Amino acid sequence: MRSFQVFAAMTPEEAEAFFGRIKKSSPTIFAQCVHAASAALKSRPAFLMKQPIARQASAVRRALSRVAANPLADETLALYFLEVRKELLVEWLDAVGVAHEDGALTEEAPPEPDADTLRSAVDKFRSVDDDPDRALVLRAYAAQDAIDWPTLESLVGD
Numbered sequence: 001m002r003s004f005q006v007f008a009a010m011t012p013e014e015a016e017a018f019f020g021r022i023k024k025s026s027p028t029i030f031a032q033c034v035h036a037a038s039a040a041l042k043s044r045p046a047f048l049m050k051q052p053i054a055r056q057a058s059a060v061r062r063a064l065s066r067v068a069a070n071p072l073a074d075e076t077l078a079l080y081f082l083e084v085r086k087e088l089l090v091e092w093l094d095a096v097g098v099a100h101e102d103g104a105l106t107e108e109a110p111p112e113p114d115a116d117t118l119r120s121a122v123d124k125f126r127s128v129d130d131d132p133d134r135a136l137v138l139r140a141y142a143a144q145d146a147i148d149w150p151t152l153e154s155l156v157g158d
Helices: 003-009 011-026 027-040 045-049 054-066 067-084 088-094 115-127 132-143 152-157
Strands: none
Touching: 003 054, 003 067, 003 132, 011 054, 011 067, 011 088, 011 132, 027 045, 027 054, 027 067, 045 054, 054 067, 067 088, 067 132, 088 115, 088 132, 115 132, 115 152, 132 152
């Protein structure tokens, strides 16, 4: 799965919650997403910014669901977890033993842990609570271009 596919798989409710949190916590990132969506959908950013959050989220999700938008989708997911839900990202990176500085990877392409270790880390990470961002951080991490972890991809597809 790639980052654009993560957005394509989001339900309207998931997209609204995701972009609602970005809008509240990081309005600048949200505005960038809206401007990118406006360009992709050939609409005016001012018009989209005046719409209710459900419409904004729907438009941005549609724009980020395009193959050509994968670099922006990558960046949006990364910024979401670095700016809005850093605690989950740090928890995940610590669980799999990936070196990082406050959520930012210190290695460009960290090696995949062995299958048993990874399976155990995923199961433990998922079981903490029912926060939907737990599944999202797993999909987003697996979707990053620098991450080539086939076992993780198979586990998040479950």
